[in-house]
Amino acid sequence: MLLTVCIPTFNRSQFLRLSIRYWLEQMVPFADRVELIIADNASTDDTIPLLESYRNLGSFELIRRPMNLGFNSSTYDLVVKRATGEYVWVCGDDDYLNPGALAEIISVIEGHRDQEHFYITTQFIPNDHPPDLAREDPRESPHLHRSRGDFSNRRVSCTKEILELEAGCFSGFYSSIWKRSLAIEALSGEFQYREPFTSLEATLPYAVFIARHRLEKPCCYVGRPILTVAHTVSWPQYASLFRLKIMPDLYDLYLENGIPKTTLRKYRMELLDHWPLASVDLIRRGRSVSMQRFFFIGYLLRHLFVIRFWKELFRAIWCDLLP
Secondary structure, eight states: OOEEEEEEESSOHHHHHHHHHHHHHHHGGGTTTEEEEEEEOSOSSSHHHHHHTTGGGOOOEEEEOSSOOHHHHHHHHIIIIIOOSSEEEEOOTTEEEOTTHHHHHHHHHHHTTTOSEEEEEEEEEOTTSOOOTTTSOGGGOTTOBOOSSOOOOEEESSGGGGGGTOTTTTOOGGGEEEEHHHHHHHHTTGGGTSOTTSSHHHHOHHHHHHHHHTTTSOEEEEEEEEEEEEOOSSHHHHHHHIIIIIHHHHHHHHHHTTOOHHHHHHHHHHHHTTHHHHHHHHHHTOSOHHHHTOOHHHHHHHTTTOHHHHHHHHHHIIIIIOO
């Protein structure tokens, strides 16, 4: 088997209705090269009946867990114990495969079998414009945020070159296809034992792995957007912490491992566009788990002399925060 696609899910049948259909439709010509494994974490909605009704569309393995393992443990189990492919690709149940995307991925992998890591370009549906999944194809949303990189497929001699193209800095699981042995190595730290957003490694294990071990290694870049990602359910509750702490911590890690300040500065500045409203959002959560891991005073001191910090605060007060 060439490629294993792993999708953990929990109570997300509204997204699976389209996402799994897109996968199965495109897998038909590649039944001997691609396997799809879906792990249901004890959903209480109609996830299981929905998935069973798709058996006639194509072959996939459905793992029914008696309890919710959570995303991290479920993903680790899929990659380490269930996948049989030479390469693995972890995707979300709200990630939609774009037309012709799987054929392109298979072509790129088969043309670069010596490569261990493939970076996948994606496009996003902003969480303030969730698609009406009962009526529209999310891949055609008028609100899509598309990649800023070029659309060429190519091998890059150093993975760090991709950091010049993508502000996400390998933060999305769905944006990397790995040799399975490397994926296991990347996920074998504290990721498998802790919950997302309790630490950088538990939240962005691939990005941490790249920062520490892969910046000087080659990588294949797939430039055309392959997936349409819709973070409309779980993302909003974590977005503020992600912007104020998780990504700045990741940028610090890249800086420690030799990425120039100039490359990271432009991404840090973009994050400052969100800081006032994100801070208010965390404060409103009170003594939530997320709030306990963010220290506003430290964030303030870090940006005290950054003009954009105060500019965004002024804009937010007059345009967003005041009634």
